[in-house]
Amino acid sequence: MQTPTPGRQPGLRRRTAAWRSRTLAGAAAATAGHDLRSHLRLGRKGLAIGVDIGGTKVAAGVVDAEGRILSQAKRSTPGNDPRAVEQVIVELVGELGAGHRIWSVGIGAAGWMDLDGGTVLFSPHLAWRNEPLRENLQRLLRRPVLLTNDADAAAWAEWRFGAGQGQNRLVCITLGTGIGGAMVMDGRLERGRFGVAGEFGHQIIMPGGHRCECGNRGCWEQYASGNALGREARELAAANSPVAQELLKAVDGDVGRITGVIVTELAKAGDQTSRELLEDVGEWLGLGLANLAAALDPGKFVIGGGLCDAGELLVAPARKAFARNLTGRGFRPAAEIELAALGPNAGLIGAADLSRVSSRMHTQ
Ligand SMILES: [Zn+2]
Secondary structure (H helix, E strand, O other), X not given: OOOOOOOOHHHHHHHHHHHHHHHHHHHHHHHHOOOOOHHHOOOOOOEEEEEEEOOOEEEEEEEOOOOOEEEXXXXXXXXXXXXHHHHHHXXXXXXXXXXXXXXXXXXXXXXXXXXXXXXXXEOOOOOOEEEOHHHHHHHHHOOOEEEEEHHHHHHHHHHHHOOOOOOOEEEEEXXXXXXXXXXXXXXXXEOOOOXXXXXXXXXXXXXXXXXXXXXXXXXXXXXXOHHXXXXXXXXXXXXXXXXXXXXXXXXXXXXXXXXXXHHHHHHHOOOHHHHHHHHHHHHHHHHHHHHHHHXXXXXEEEEEOHHHHHOHHHHHHHHHHHHHHOOOOOOOOOOEEEEOOOHHHHHHHHHHHHHHHHHHHHOO
């Protein structure tokens, strides 16, 4: 792959079109490949920039072929204007790219991307609706660009460099305000027929239960996420229960300020009530994982996201509930449940690596 010469727009257009057609060929080759990594062209070295677009901040980093971050930069997410978000990406890539030879750029964001990695179909936090973001960015950045869902990017990073290495059926769960889900099967992301698979957080686990942002009631993410932890703690504190004294003390009696992060901190410091609240969330987590195991039979679940700061306080009750609810328990091997290894940078590492690996696939 050659980086187009700046200022030569017609040549750039021809090459952009060529990347696109090779993307399809590369995707087909990846689908056909049964070896875990044989389709990835891992022998070639190169740097890529990963950009993780969150609701409040845009984080970017230069990532090498071993998944190491060489340099990093951050900006605030600029509201709802798609052009302003593009401009922030261009600034970050310009800043980080100085002094490095950058092969490609991977963009990870909450939302649904088309299977080709070119168009954002829908993004909940940003104003992207059928946005041809890759074409816009390739024109501005003069490099191959790949768009990916943030949960897919994090799962890819864990499979390549983290807790999911060596797994040929891996399911990753990201626990934050909601629940993100992604699968790496036989060395490729499994994204479904239309690219929108992995919405495990919206499996209905309690019919008629808490209302979810998606419009339904009783979704898993209303019971097993950071938001769920905060809501349960606020409810307990609002009842002015004597067991909620530590929680109330932590927010000077202002119940509305209690969040999942505060509960997690108190639990780690030894507060029994906060530990029980985390245990409840862990049990919901394990129950949902048992449902997923019944459908998908993975070898391992990797659990990442902010709520994982709770560590074993969350995962130990999840393992117990998983073992208790797994269909066919006692007569089948059970998937392992492990904490993610890469922390909050998994998304940008995965987006960078996917763009690097797939831009190489385009050049076959
Ligand atoms: Zn939902």
